[in-house]
Amino acid sequence: MQPMLQVSDLHKSYGAGKASIPILHSIDFSIKRNEFIALMGPSGSGKSTLLNILGILDSYDAGEYWLDGILIKNLSEHQAAQYRNRFIGFVFQSFNLLPHLTAVENVALPLRYLGQSLSVRTNLAKSFLDQMGLNERFHHLPTELSGGQRQRVAIARALSTAPRLILADEPTGNLDSAASRDILDLFTTLHDAGTTIILVTHDEEVARRTKRIVRIRDGRLV
Numbered sequence: 001m002q003p004m005l006q007v008s009d010l011h012k013s014y015g016a017g018k019a020s021i022p023i024l025h026s027i028d029f030s031i032k033r034n035e036f037i038a039l040m041g042p043s044g045s046g047k048s049t050l051l052n053i054l055g056i057l058d059s060y061d062a063g064e065y066w067l068d069g070i071l072i073k074n075l076s077e078h079q080a081a082q083y084r085n086r087f088i089g090f091v092f093q094s095f096n097l098l099p100h101l102t103a104v105e106n107v108a109l110p111l112r113y114l115g116q117s118l119s120v121r122t123n124l125a126k127s128f129l130d131q132m133g134l135n136e137r138f139h140h141l142p143t144e145l146s147g148g149q150r151q152r153v154a155i156a157r158a159l160s161t162a163p164r165l166i167l168a169d170e171p172t173g174n175l176d177s178a179a180s181r182d183i184l185d186l187f188t189t190l191h192d193a194g195t196t197i198i199l200v201t202h203d204e205e206v207a208r209r210t211k212r213i214v215r216i217r218d219g220r221l222v
């Protein structure tokens, strides 16, 4: 069967010319449908860079990336954005919530891009926030929430479109152990339902809850 995603000889540098710093070196891997993977490695090893490329949020310099059989570099910017909205749920390391939108509005935003009506997306957003234990925080702005609550809003937002691929950068990094367990239980449920998940973590205990660990060091898979 076709892999969910496949990367071959992928290279990525930041900066141009002499100031260019190589970050990812010849990355090769393939992820099957419905895999649940932990991506681990030291700080600065390139985990977020790789995840951003897999989430079609960043470009790469050389190599190939196929997502669900589609060669990503052949997509126009508009096609890439559509594809990302329909297919991928992204939980960022820094949450990336919009500061002037409430919790409900942040979670409902990806549904707006999918053309859902205001009442449908508001109800869906509330039910996802409810699942995250945030039913009393619907109308709070991000600055009115704790770090862990912001993280949960970000996770609710990533899940709101029922994505087939979830890319999560340290999703439990700011949570206490009980809250992390809840998030991991939720990911396990999504995995059981067929979702493919790649989760970046520093925590071996979190990684043990996944089915396979991929390690990266200095921009190379080890």
Ligand SMILES: Nc1ncnc2c1ncn2[C@@H]1O[C@H](COP(=O)(O)OP(=O)(O)OP(=O)(O)O)[C@@H](O)[C@H]1O
Pocket (backbone or CB within 6 Å): 014, 015, 023, 041, 042, 043, 044, 045, 046, 047, 048, 049, 050, 093
């Ligand atoms: N926009 C950028 N411009 C220049 N260099 C960058 C940029 N983003 C990341 N880097 C560099 O790329 C390297 C990899 O960064 P990345 O964020 O992928 O690491 P990471 O493995 O996610 O680390 P952490 O565990 O601390 O989140 C680092 O050396 C970082 O300084």
Ligand SMILES: [Mg+2]
Pocket (backbone or CB within 6 Å): 047, 048, 049, 093, 169
């Ligand atoms: Mg990172």
